Amino acid sequence: MASAETSPVTVDFMVRFAASEQFDKVFREGMGLVEETANYLDGPGRQDARLLDRHGAVAYAAESMRLTTRLMQLASWLLLQRAIGAGEMKPEEVRRERHRISLAELGPGNTLNGTDQLPKALLDIIARSLALHQRVLKFDAMLKMQDKASLAANESPVNNQIDRIASAFGPRS
Template sequence: MSGTEALASTVDFLQRFTASEQFEKVFKEGMGLVEETANYLDGPGRQDARALDRHGAVAYATESMRLTTRLMQLASWLLLQRAIGAGELSHEDARKEKHRISLSDIGRGNPLQGGNQLPEDLLKLIERSLKLHTRVQKLDVMLNVQAKALSPAASPISQHLDRIATEFKAARA
């Protein structure tokens, strides 16, 4: 399989994945959770935060920042996968964008003083985001393994074979 054929297979896999019911479910869940979290933090969350003492308020601010950071990284990953599958991004552009997304640094943080005061609604949003984070990490690993398995080996021999194949195609035409 030439490098071009391997790349085409990767694109086809990504297109099939992003067109799948599994991806659509995760995408809708992720985007819905972003919207739900924004609505909570801008509305009832503000009222909940006012009822906390100083330690609780710091814990609330820290956890809400962790939550929004996690959700923005997850939303970025989901949107990137959708753009790749739709052919809106080249593989080079996608690779550049992927380096901006960090799924490993957005998990559960260390327990905080005052964390026992956090509102139940915030805690539920945090838990849901952590579950989504785990699923997205698994999908990311799966996609990376698939892409690596299909990508051409970076060696002088594979480059020569691709060049020879191109020459034969040109000679036949």
């Protein structure tokens, strides 16, 4: 029988991913995009919006809202993953909190009358946020698949029997 030091350890993909250089790059990109967006919308974006007619102004307002909502949800997802990597939250806690983040409904909305007037700078930020959203969706799908696989392994009748045998014949205190 294997001792506690030599027993196999399940590697949690969430923890490994959150501590990876790949995640760090996506995190920096996402948070940088949040900051860039805030600076644009509070500065040059206000000036750009004043140049639009009524339809353009409505499209600008709608796209700005979609953009900020998308970025806030992405930032929330990224911060949760970073908390795992930093050891601030356990993966189980993050799994419970994940339901508050809705990534699926953050894509491009319907094209509005006046969208053709939107400033290039805003369109560029929107395009980059949508690309980031797609990458985060892929990462999130991988994490969910790992969650399901872990749950299935833990709920296996064979694993339950092995656990019972191990507890019956394991070291006694």
